[in-house]
Amino acid sequence: AQKVTQAQTEISVVEKEDVTLDCVYETRDTTYYLFWYKQPPSGELVFLIRRNSFDEQNEISGRYSWNFQKSTSSFNFTITASQVVDSAVYFCALRAGTASKLTFGTGTRLQVTL
């Protein structure tokens, strides 16, 4: 069985602060993919990143960075110098083995204020 845990239900930060969203996953499969999606108030989930289990390189895209650590089964997401437009619900998801579906975490709501 696969499981994704996002222990942080809600985070509030002031603009320009750095913030890290945690994601811990569980799977017995050796081949799997991890994803992060952003859900702004409009409701549509927007894809941010995909990482496969054989690629542990961290990734940076502008103000966004991701830290994948198989040793701790974590795939954390950091926003540097947060902005109000970053306010959204962020979901971590897992697809493992031959599964035809994604398993989503419960999401972390990020509120960035001025």
Added chain:
Amino acid sequence: DGGITQSPKYLFRKEGQNVTLSCEQNLNHDAMYWYRQDPGQGLRLIYYSQIVNDFQKGDIAEGYSVSREKKESFPLTVTSAQKNPTAFYLCASTPGLLSSGANVLTFGAGSRLTVL
């Protein structure tokens, strides 16, 4: 621009009524999915379809039905048998099956159903 269109965005229904949510995509994707989102529960898979005229139950299919008569369309019917239908419903698609590779889900903007 290619994408997924869901309608209606908001829908109110009386108890005991069936309601159909529309999902149309012009991405030429083979696979389509319906998810349900409830506060604090993340997204749960209702049904998915790999090809026309074929679909499979997800984790919470009871009280729902779907059809896939055209590649572009995957409507979801919330029947009166669904005991707690008030939720946010999201349609998604992928070029091929998720299990066949690193396919990424593309989502529509969702439909919010409220049962009065």
